[in-house]
Amino acid sequence: xxxxxxxxxxxxxxxxxxxxxxxxxxxxxxGVDPDISFDLSVALSEACANAVxxxxxxxxxxxxxxxxxxxxxxDGDRCRIEVTDSGPGFPAATVARRRAALAEHxxxxxxxxxxxxxVRFRNRPGRGAVVSFDKMLKWRxxxxxxxx
Numbered sequence: 418x419x420x421x422x423x424x425x426x427x428x429x430x431x432x433x434x435x436x437x438x439x440x441x442x443x444x445x446x447x448g449v450d451p452d453i454s455f456d457l458s459v460a461l462s463e464a465c466a467n468a469v470x471x472x473x474x475x476x477x478x479x480x481x482x483x484x485x486x487x488x489x490x491x492d493g494d495r496c497r498i499e500v501t502d503s504g505p506g507f508p509a510a511t512v513a514r515r516r517a518a519l520a521e522h523x524x525x526x527x528x529x530x531x532x533x534x535x536v537r538f539r540n541r542p543g544r545g546a547v548v549s550f551d552k553m554l555k556w557r558x559x560x561x562x563x564x565x
Contacts, residue, residue, distance in 0.1 A: 419492035428473050428483045433465040436487045447491055448560020457496060457552055460532040463525035464500035464548045472502025499549040506540035
């Protein structure tokens with residue numbers, strides 16, 4: 418069995434805990450180890466917060482096009498999460514992964530990388546940025562997803 422869901426969210430701070438709670442609820446129901454669920458939920462919160470802060474076209478208020486997307490896949494022993502926005506994209510150094518861990522900006526991206534097994538930052542020219550990250554899952558005894 419696998420689980421897949423996708424959200425289309427307004428670029429508002431209130432959307433971040435919504436995405437986090439949905440992920441935590443999905444993982445709890447599936448039987449994922451709480452420590453793994455916590456790590457992924459923190460990484461997701463950072464990615465969503467970045468999309469809210471940087472993922473639009475300037476400082477315009479929400480106009481229907483100022484949104485971002487979150488997609489989560491739990492399949493087998495792996496979870497993959499993608500957060501996609503419509504902003505200007507990442508600076509070249511971020512995409513090339515050349516950034517200082519203690520830089521003024523980008524600490525959230527460093528945290529995402531530390532909490533996941535694999536992370537990728539990429540740009541969609543003229544269409545925004547994508548953060549995707551994976552983590553191997555551990556299961557509680559009797560987990561629904563693992564037993565299927």
